[in-house]
Amino acid sequence: MTPPVTPPMKLLLALDDGPGARRAVDEAIRIAREKGATLDALFVIDATWDVFTGHDWLSGCNSRIGFLEYMQGLEEKAAAESARAFLELRGDMPGELLTAPGDVVDVIREQAAKGYDLLVLSNPFTRGLEVMRDAVARLTRDAPCDVLLVRADTK
Amino acid sequence: MEDKGLFGKILAIVPGLAVMIGTLYVLRVYVEPWMKDAVVFGRKGWLVQVLSLNYILLSILTGMFYRNILFGGKIPAWAEEGFRTTRLFIKTGVIMLGSLYTFDKLLKVGGIAITLIVAFVFGTAIFILWLGKRLDADRSVTATMAAACGVCGVSAAVATAPGVRAKPVDLALSIATILGFGIMTMFVSPFVGKMLALSDYQFGAWVGTGILNSGQVLATCLAFNPNFAPGTAVAYGEIWNVVRVICIPFVVFFITAWYWKGEADAEHVSLGSILASKFPIFVLGFVGMTALSSLHILGAEGSETLHLMRDVMAWVFGVGLVGLGAYIDVREIRAAGGKPLRIGLIAGATKYVLALIIILAFIPKEGAF
Numbered sequence: 001m002t003p004p005v006t007p008p009m010k011l012l013l014a015l016d017d018g019p020g021a022r023r024a025v026d027e028a029i030r031i032a033r034e035k036g037a038t039l040d041a042l043f044v045i046d047a048t049w050d051v052f053t054g055h056d057w058l059s060g061c062n063s064r065i066g067f068l069e070y071m072q073g074l075e076e077k078a079a080a081e082s083a084r085a086f087l088e089l090r091g092d093m094p095g096e097l098l099t100a101p102g103d104v105v106d107v108i109r110e111q112a113a114k115g116y117d118l119l120v121l122s123n124p125f126t127r128g129l130e131v132m133r134d135a136v137a138r139l140t141r142d143a144p145c146d147v148l149l150v151r152a153d154t155k
Numbered sequence: 156m157e158d159k160g161l162f163g164k165i166l167a168i169v170p171g172l173a174v175m176i177g178t179l180y181v182l183r184v185y186v187e188p189w190m191k192d193a194v195v196f197g198r199k200g201w202l203v204q205v206l207s208l209n210y211i212l213l214s215i216l217t218g219m220f221y222r223n224i225l226f227g228g229k230i231p232a233w234a235e236e237g238f239r240t241t242r243l244f245i246k247t248g249v250i251m252l253g254s255l256y257t258f259d260k261l262l263k264v265g266g267i268a269i270t271l272i273v274a275f276v277f278g279t280a281i282f283i284l285w286l287g288k289r290l291d292a293d294r295s296v297t298a299t300m301a302a303a304c305g306v307c308g309v310s311a312a313v314a315t316a317p318g319v320r321a322k323p324v325d326l327a328l329s330i331a332t333i334l335g336f337g338i339m340t341m342f343v344s345p346f347v348g349k350m351l352a353l354s355d356y357q358f359g360a361w362v363g364t365g366i367l368n369s370g371q372v373l374a375t376c377l378a379f380n381p382n383f384a385p386g387t388a389v390a391y392g393e394i395w396n397v398v399r400v401i402c403i404p405f406v407v408f409f410i411t412a413w414y415w416k417g418e419a420d421a422e423h424v425s426l427g428s429i430l431a432s433k434f435p436i437f438v439l440g441f442v443g444m445t446a447l448s449s450l451h452i453l454g455a456e457g458s459e460t461l462h463l464m465r466d467v468m469a470w471v472f473g474v475g476l477v478g479l480g481a482y483i484d485v486r487e488i489r490a491a492g493g494k495p496l497r498i499g500l501i502a503g504a505t506k507y508v509l510a511l512i513i514i515l516a517f518i519p520k521e522g523a524f
Contacts, residue, residue, distance in 0.1 A: 046323075051230070051235075051482070052327070052330065052487070053309055053313050053330065054241065054242075054479075054482030062431075062432040062433070063310075063313060063314045063403075063432060063433045063435075064313060066317055066432060067313040067314070067316055067317060069317075070316060070317035071323065074322075074323055075323075103229075126324075128323065129323075129327055129487075131323075131324050131327060131490070132327050132328075132331060132484075132486070132487040132490040133228075133484075133486055133487065133490070134486065138228075
């Protein structure tokens with residue numbers, strides 16, 4: 001009798017461009033190598049600046065549009081830099097690099113619910129406006145899979 | 156994202172808007188009258204007279220309650236589009252406020268308002284440019300805070316950020332600082348005003364000069380005196396507010412020019428292009444309403460039309476302020492820190508106190524209209 005074939009473990013790494021978040025990338029790669037897992041990485045382009053600046057009700061529309069375009073540009077630049085850094089570290093390991101806009105925690109949670117075994121993220125998680133919030137608490141409260149928090153490098 | 160079409164977009168607004176309007180209805184029709192009669196600490200109306208709780212402050216507090224407790228920190232998707240109409244309500248209210256004036260009344264207080272605002276706006280900006288250097292803050296942080304504390308809070312920060320290449324983290328911290336300071340002053344100012352027995356004219360002039368966010372200036376004036384009429388705190392405060400808002404493009408130009416002067420890859424900054432992109436167009440609506448009022452098209456003081464208009468204005472502002480409260484995320488404000496917080500606290504407190512001293516010294520109790 002042949003033993004049942006178990007599908008390879010699936011890891012999701014939530015990419016954070018904050019200081020010290022590199023440890024989470026290293027840890028996710030280490031685990032994926034050890035377990036022979038696939039490693040997908042997700043960078044969320046924070047699309048909540050419009051809500052965050054809700055108190056700006058005085059500016060002319062052009063001013064507001066210009067600001068949101070500026071933030072979008074910075075977010076896209078951060079996404080490109082994070083992707084490049086991740087791909088360099090990952091090498092030929094199997095997995096996808098995903099980029100999606102939205103509320104950072106909501107997007108990560110939705111993605112993690114798509115059959116992943118483990119979500120790896122930096123603690124604190126400071127992607128986009130999560131620097132002002134508590135992404136870790138929100139994600140771990142009703143996580144759709146196991147979560148590994150990797151302490152950010154404080155140096 | 157799927158395109159909902161016009162009907163779908165209007166439909167998406169309904170749930171959140173219904174919550175905002177329903178909330179205001181309950182506050183105005185049931186809660187406020189109850190508070191006026193309620194006996195607390197053996198005194199009838201203590202909640203209103205001592206705590207200055209009226210439907211305006213309650214609207215903001217209820218909005219904050221929705222966002223931070225009931226909704227768990229985030230406006231839910233079903234209510235989001237409705238709450239987004241907050242800006243529309245407050246802008247409409249500000250335009251309608253133009254009906255409280257005639258041009259001759261504006262001229263009576265315009266001079267002192269312009270003098271005070273220009274002195275405080277540019278004085279604060281220059282002070283922060285100096286303070287930022289002393290605290291060794293990043294130039295873009297200094298520039299953003301100079302605009303935000305100098306003119307009108309978040310709007311000025313948003314208008315300045317792209318021109319000074321503000322970093323997202325710094326900008327988020329700056330906005331949290333400004334909002335936190337503004338909210339604190341919004342609740343403290345009515346107490347101080349009543350304690351010092353400030354008149355509506357003095358109070359409007361003080362908060363119009365000293366409070367950072369324009370929305371908070373209006374809310375604070377209405378918390379002090381919830382009436383919409385010539386000679387009330389909101390009527391005076393709004394003159395200061397409008398002068399300040401008109402200053403936005405000039406301050407953005409001044410600060411952006413300062414920023415690029417210190418950068419190696421200096422960019423050309425033109426006042427014309429900044430005026431075109433940053434001028435708050437709704438001010439023209441405000442001036443238009445003042446023109447209608449000056450031409451007596453809206454009727455004489457005490458007319459049915461004006462009475463109805465002011466009643467509508469109270470509802471429009473009230474609904475907008477429920478929304479404004481729902482945009483206050485306490486967690487985000489608690490996260491304020493670093494150099495933006497230090498700069499904001501020092502400059503904000505200095506401006507707030509100095510404005511009070513100057514108002515007490517130079518502004519008479521009797522209003523100009």
